[in-house]
Amino acid sequence: MAKIQTRPWDAADYLETEEDIVLYLEAAFEDGAPGLIAAALGDMARAKGMTKVAAEAGLGRESPDKALAPDGNPEFATVLKVMRALSLRLHASTSTTR
Numbered sequence: 001m002a003k004i005q006t007r008p009w010d011a012a013d014y015l016e017t018e019e020d021i022v023l024y025l026e027a028a029f030e031d032g033a034p035g036l037i038a039a040a041l042g043d044m045a046r047a048k049g050m051t052k053v054a055a056e057a058g059l060g061r062e063s064p065d066k067a068l069a070p071d072g073n074p075e076f077a078t079v080l081k082v083m084r085a086l087s088l089r090l091h092a093s094t095s096t097t098r
Contacts, residue, residue: 011040015047018087025088035070041082042068048086056085 015021021044028040045053045064054061057078064082067074074082083090
């Protein structure tokens with residue numbers, strides 16, 4: 001039986017434009033899972049450069065890396081700081097489903 005070759009996949013490698021980033025975050029918000037949203041923000045921060053994002057957010061270099069990991073549990077203030085550093089803002093709208 002032939003072996004299947006695999007390689008690691010990283011969403012950060014595909015977040016090349018501002019539109020990519022916005023659509024990716026919107027998809028995470030659509031899902032609604034807090035861990036997925038945090039991980040998506042982590043992917044975006046890595047795509048932009050985690051050190052740069054952490055500095056712009058006023059956080060230590062390792063703070064967003066740990067908080068925005070798939071198993072992280074960031075404080076809401078951290079999420080907002082990272083979003084601001086990524087030039088994103090939280091927007092509320094009404095839902096068509098309940």
